Amino acid sequence: MDAKKVLENLKQRFPNEPEYHQAVEEVLGTIEEEYNKHPEFDKVNLIERLCIPDRIYQFRVTWLDDKGNIQTNMGYRIQHNNAIGPYKGGIRFHKSVNLGILKFLAFEQTFKNSLTTLAMGGAKGGSDFSPRGKSSAEVMRFCQAFMLELYRHIGPDCDVPAGDIGVGGREVGYMFGAYKKYTREFQGVLTGKALEFGGSLIRPEATGYGTVYFLRAMLKTKGMEIAGKKVLISGAGNVAQYAAEKVLQLGGKVMTMSDSDGYIYDPDGIDREKLDYIFDLKQVQRGRIKEYVDQYPSAKYVEGQKPWFEKADIALPCATQNELNEEQAKALVANGVIAVAEGANMPTTPAAIKVLQDAKVLYSPGKASNAGGVSVSGLEMAQNSQRLSWTSEEVDAKLLWIMENIHDNCVKYGTEPDGYVNYVKGANVAGFMKVAKAMMAQGVF
Numbered sequence: 036m037d038a039k040k041v042l043e044n045l046k047q048r049f050p051n052e053p054e055y056h057q058a059v060e061e062v063l064g065t066i067e068e069e070y071n072k073h074p075e076f077d078k079v080n081l082i083e084r085l086c087i088p089d090r091i092y093q094f095r096v097t098w099l100d101d102k103g104n105i106q107t108n109m110g111y112r113i114q115h116n117n118a119i120g121p122y123k124g125g126i127r128f129h130k131s132v133n134l135g136i137l138k139f140l141a142f143e144q145t146f147k148n149s150l151t152t153l154a155m156g157g158a159k160g161g162s163d164f165s166p167r168g169k170s171s172a173e174v175m176r177f178c179q180a181f182m183l184e185l186y187r188h189i190g191p192d193c194d195v196p197a198g199d200i201g202v203g204g205r206e207v208g209y210m211f212g213a214y215k216k217y218t219r220e221f222q223g224v225l226t227g228k229a230l231e232f233g234g235s236l237i238r239p240e241a242t243g244y245g246t247v248y249f250l251r252a253m254l255k256t257k258g259m260e261i262a263g264k265k266v267l268i269s270g271a272g273n274v275a276q277y278a279a280e281k282v283l284q285l286g287g288k289v290m291t292m293s294d295s296d297g298y299i300y301d302p303d304g305i306d307r308e309k310l311d312y313i314f315d316l317k318q319v320q321r322g323r324i325k326e327y328v329d330q331y332p333s334a335k336y337v338e339g340q341k342p343w344f345e346k347a348d349i350a351l352p353c354a355t356q357n358e359l360n361e362e363q364a365k366a367l368v369a370n371g372v373i374a375v376a377e378g379a380n381m382p383t384t385p386a387a388i389k390v391l392q393d394a395k396v397l398y399s400p401g402k403a404s405n406a407g408g409v410s411v412s413g414l415e416m417a418q419n420s421q422r423l424s425w426t427s428e429e430v431d432a433k434l435l436w437i438m439e440n441i442h443d444n445c446v447k448y449g450t451e452p453d454g455y456v457n458y459v460k461g462a463n464v465a466g467f468m469k470v471a472k473a474m475m476a477q478g479v480f
């Protein structure tokens with residue numbers, strides 16, 4: 036394979052999808068050497084078959100708002116690759132959603148799911164509908180309309196969606212209810228469900244906890260720990276909240292959280308009581324992060340900015356893609372950052388990754404460090420198949436094992452001659468090899 040040629044070809048065939056191109060470029064750049072050790076891969080054009088999704092569903096979603104107006108949105112499901120298990124990946128509801136963003140997410144998901152050791156292929160879906168500012172009744176009607184189209188394409192052994200940005204327990208519940216009604220079957224077809232109808236303990240916590248378990252494993256390679264470290268977190272949603280919780284449990288100090296309007300910085304740290312306030316603010320009140328400073332006036336709110344210029348030891352980007360750029364990475368390095376672990380998907384731009392890696396900062400890509408969410412989704416599928424529920428201790432222990440195993444694989448495939456671990460390369464090569472071998476064994480489709 037000539038990675039540059041493959042990428043140019045994809046750009047020509049699928050223009051105007053920059054995030055997809057970015058994700059493919061990052062992976063190809065790191066697997067090219069390993070791929071070329073296997074001439075049998077190129078003989079069957081494995082790389083193009085792995086980069087281009089198996090199929091894409093695209094549909095109109097029509098729903099009624101509270102004022103009686105008919106609204107339309109776009110709905111998508113990308114089934115990227117099912118070589119190692121049923122398609123699996125979240126659903127995102129956000130106004131920025133488009134085909135290119137979902138293609139990048141589905142592509143990444145394929146490697147991430149491979150890394151977990153569980154039998155899951157890669158997929159992603161979503162809509163340009165944003166639940167922000169909508170009533171619960173509107174969200175419910177939208178979810179029902181969305182599922183009216185999607186239910187034909189998913190199933191517990193075919194494609195199992197989950198949550199992502201804008202899709203939490205409420206939205207999963209509404210979509211599950213709709214699926215059950217349309218199909219007249221009670222099946223483990225979505226993960227992230229509530230405990231009462233097949234959800235798994237620790238699923239809400241899994242992505243954030245897993246990110247911090249991965250961070251801990253990275254720090255351990257340098258003989259360091261989280262206790263006493265100052266941590267910058269972006270986002271204030273599911274991933275950010277539980278990453279903050281685990282940092283606190285391990286003795287770290289959380290300095291910031293954010294949303295798409297700005298960030299808060301608390302010089303005294305966001306302690307347990309303050310984090311409980313944020314949980315309530317985001318999960319129950321559905322408020323904005325700037326309200327934090329009304330409650331805790333010693334903190335500051337910075338409108339329209341990201342938290343990366345603040346001084347800290349660790350950064351955990353947990354909001355969205357491309358939210359940490361080159362200039363911000365330089366500021367982190369200048370301020371002595373030790374580690375950057377991604378809770379979000381592709382939050383660090385390629386130029387920023389280079390800055391961090393050149394400075395030998397411990398840096399982990401989301402497909403490795405945020406794989407805890409989909410891992411516990413996989414465990415939820417296992418529990419649904421058994422019609423059993425495991426204890427939170429059991430699930431948490433499995434999550435920890437999976438995250439440490441992913442870390443070990445990254446070290447195995449990503450350690451460079453000078454001893455620095457290139458976690459991007461490690462994750463990409465480890466994830467790729469398993470999918471590639473499965474595709475080779477199954478023939479050409």
Ligand code: NDP
Nearest residue numbers: 199200201242270271272273274294295354355379380408
């Ligand atoms: P949530 O919707 O719960 O929270 C998202 C957070 O990010 C919110 O605080 C939101 O602010 C902020 N945000 C969203 N878009 C932007 C933007 N364009 N600029 C700045 N801030 C933004 O989502 P999750 O916490 O579930 O997901 C966060 C990230 O983690 C995503 O990249 C997702 O793909 C990834 N991820 C999630 C997993 C999961 O299990 N949930 C699993 C693996 C990865 P606002 O309220 O203003 O929109």
